[in-house]
Each structure stands twice: as structure tokens, then as C-alpha cells.
Amino acid sequence: MAPTAPSGTAFSTGPHGRSLIATRDFTPGSLIATFSSPVLALPDGPSMKTTCNWCLRVGSDENFDPVSLKACTGCKAAVYCGANCQRAHWKSGHKTECKMFARIRETTGKEWLPTPVRALAQVLMANDKATRDPFDGEDPLEGNVDEFKADEQVWSDFELQAMAAMTYSGVYMNEEGLAVARKYLCQIQTNAFNRLDADTGMSGIFLDSALARVNHSCVPNAFIGFDKRTATLRAERSIKEGEEITISYIENDKPKSVRREGLRLYHFECDCPRCVGDLDVYQVAQASPVISLNSFSLQPNLSRIQEPAIDRSGISMKEIENICKAVYEQTKPDQDNSIEAAQARWKLCKPLVKAKMWAVEPLPTTILLLATNWQGSYKWVVYALPLVCFLATHCDPYKLVAPFMSWRIKGVMIITKLLALTGELTSSGELAQRCTHEGIVGVLAMADQITMCQALLHIVVYQGSVGAAEDWAVPKEAKMMLKDLESLPGRENEANLVKAWAKDPENPEAKAFYENEVLKPVNTLASFAPEILEDVLVHGQGLVVRR
């Protein structure tokens, strides 16, 4: 049973092997296809107890829409958000997997398996065509087996994983069986997507044999989103009929050597324009065909994206690569977001700071980690606001030019939530006690923070409607917050002005209103970020009072 190409697309073959091409035009943000019957869809091993093992919803309290999870009474290892999911998983293979997990607990005391081992065990134990054909059928998944074989370390890791999966699943072990199991692991590694949950950061793997035909580019024209057991493929920019559809398999805003390392297990040398020209994020952004979509965003000044205020003269791509390497060596494996770690990273990033190349990694991640740290701190939370305003105006629009990308939408939502907090602190008179930065206190005292929140929520709702799944939690939450704010008594006038702007943002009056009431305070707050970072990360003595 070979996979079929979704409507609006066709399979083809080209220089990068089999591929998916568009058979009609797609506009930026539009849905190309959904993939709801994956061959494999499972949470990462350690997340097995916190994620529904069928629909992959996360049961965390931090979620906007939390779910309670119940363990399977047989193995107690898999958990589900309801009886329907449990039944569906049972029918699709948990019946045999359940016995396997019970055996594992008896013999090892463990309640989960490493993700590739569990995925492989599921394939080995499956006896349905839908699961076996993608691996063994007429038109099997690419596995790059010979290339994997040439990598001694990976090949011996695969041997261990294959033996574990064969032992746990009770599949008879011999040399031939081991070779087959290793081939399956190569196919899983080559074709399964890391299913990152946009809201919780939890991950797992997702393998669909039609989606697996999509090749990689570091300047892709499409992107994948995940929602429960469904993957959605959307256009990141306009795609014309006949054009190959590409996605990025890795974080494509990193320097070339880091991208290469990320692609190592896919066994090809990327020949996209970003790699061939060794372009940085600013150069890629400058050439982006979706710059104009930013007119309804926090960076509506399109010339800032076309001609960024950076000074590339004092820093080479080689130096950027070296900074990246040094920072990653320091932070791996568990991205430490302490002040001390940020100070060490900041020191390494100094040439990027000097060049004002704020959007070049690892600078934005360094700022983000600090902002995330501060958001959870009573003492520092107010100072997180200038940092997230800075990220949304000076980093994100260059890293991801399309304003409907989930990362950009989330950045705007974080600003909104921090403004909701500072708004309360301002009206209770507490802000000046919580924040010694006179500039921040002054801007917030002058600003109408409710109006700012309303405008930002409109951006979240609109951009969410362009490029996200209808029931993605972030725009859903934004809609509810917007409704609450719009019903505040005595603010009808302000609410109407925001609504008029959201309806017709190009209207000169509406534009002036947005610039004065929203962009000006956001940009002023953002302008404090470099000095705050310098105070904390270089002088390390807390913040000095600034006007």
C-alpha cells in the first residue's frame, strides 16, 4: 500500500530523491494538507506518563486547556486522556504493547522505553499492512542504510536499540532479524519528525509516509505544525503550481556548521541558497517574499527588515560560527538559564552585540533564556517586559519573517501577559517599588496598557487565523482575553479605536493611533533592553537607576 499524495500535491522524483510538489498555488499561511493517520505517533519516553499515549495531548496544569490522564490498568505505563483514546490505542496495537510494558516492569522495574526503542518495538509487533508496508512494501521509506552503516558509532547504537526492542517485544533474535530491525531504525530516523508541542515544549515522534516525502531546505517554503495526532503542512510563503514543497528538518536560523551537524543523520549536503551563499538571518530576511505581511505586526516598519541597522563590517561568518560553537559547548545538554550562564554567554556574544546583530544566534536565545528566567521571578518579572519587547521587534521578525509563525505569535502573547501584570502593578501603585528603572516605570505610567493589550491580542488572533490550527490554544486564549477587555466598563471609546485599527490598519488615523499608543511604548521599552542586559550581564550588580 503505497502512500497517496494529498489533494493539491503530487509525488515526484528529482535531485533530492522522491519529493512532494504543489499541483496548485498556495498563499502564505494557507493549509497545504493535514496528515491524520500516522504510521507512528508517540510521546518521548520520559513524557509517556504526562502525555496521552494516543492523542498526544499533554496533561500539564500549565496548559491553557489542561487534561487529566489515567494510566492503563494493564501495564500502568501508558496514560490516556479518556476512554476513547484508550480504546483506539488498544485496537491499534497497545494490546500487545501492554504485555510488553508489563514484562519490562517485572524484569527491570522500568515504566518507559527510549523513544526509538518503543517505536521500533511497535513496528516489530505490528501485523497490519498499514504499519508494515511503509517499511517493507513496494515503495518503502528511504533509510540511507549504507550511509548509516558507515558511521560506526551510530550503527552500534542502532544495534543496541534494535536488540533492546527485539528482546522486549519478544521477537525472535537472529542475525537476519537484527539486520531488519536496524533497517527499520534507519527508516524511522530518516522519516520521523520530532513532534514538538508548540505550547508545552514536550516532544515525541510522528511518522507519516506521505509527509515523509517532503524534502529539506534551510529556506523552506512550508512548515509543519502538530496538533494531537494530526500534522499540518502549511505554506510559509507563496508556493506556485509545480514548485517543490520543502520544510526545514532543523532549526534553520543557526550558522551553517551547526545546521550541517543537525542534518548529519539525514546524510546529504544541503544545496539551498542559505547554505550555498552562507547567508546570515538578515540576508535571508532581506530576500524574503513575505516582508510586506509584517504591516500588521510589531515590526510594521518594513524598511527595517529590508535594511537592518546592523554593522557587519567588524565580524565574519567564521567568527559567528565560533561564537555559536563556544556557546553550545558551554550550554549543552540542558540549556542552563541561570544569570551566571547568561553572563558567560553574553561575554562570548560581545562581537555580535557590537555589530548590533541581535537576531543572529546565539544572541536571541541568550536573551530569551534570561527573559524566561525573569518571567518566573517575583523580583525580576517587570524587567522581562523590555526583553520580550526587544525580541519581538529586533530578533523574531528577522529569524522568522512571516508574522503568522507560531513563535512570533507566542512572542506577542508573552508581551500581552506581562503588560496585563504591569498594568495591575501600575494601577495599584506598586510598580515603582518593584522596578528601579525609571524609564520602564515612566513609559508604563504614560501608556494605556489595556489598549496595548487589546491591540496585541488582535494581532495574535489575526495572525493565528492566517497560519495556525483553528483550535490552537494561544489564539483561543487571546480571543477570550480580548472579550474580557472589551467588556470593561467605561472603556468603550478606547475599545472602539482599537477595533477600528484592527479592521483597517492602513487607514491613516488608525495607523497613527497604533503607532502612538502601541508601537511607541513597545519600542521605547525595547530600547531599554541592551542597557539592562549590559547592567546585569556585564556589571552583574543588579540594575542601576536610569532615566
Ligand SMILES: C[S@@+](CC[C@H](N)C(=O)[O-])C[C@H]1O[C@@H](n2cnc3c(N)ncnc32)[C@H](O)[C@@H]1O
Ligand atoms: C524524509 S526523507 C525525504 C524523502 C526522500 N527524498 C525520499 O526519497 O524518500 C529524507 C531524506 O531525503 C533526502 N533529502 C531530503 N532533503 C534533501 C536535500 N535538500 N538534499 C538532498 N537530499 C535530501 C535525504 O536522503 C534524506 O535523508
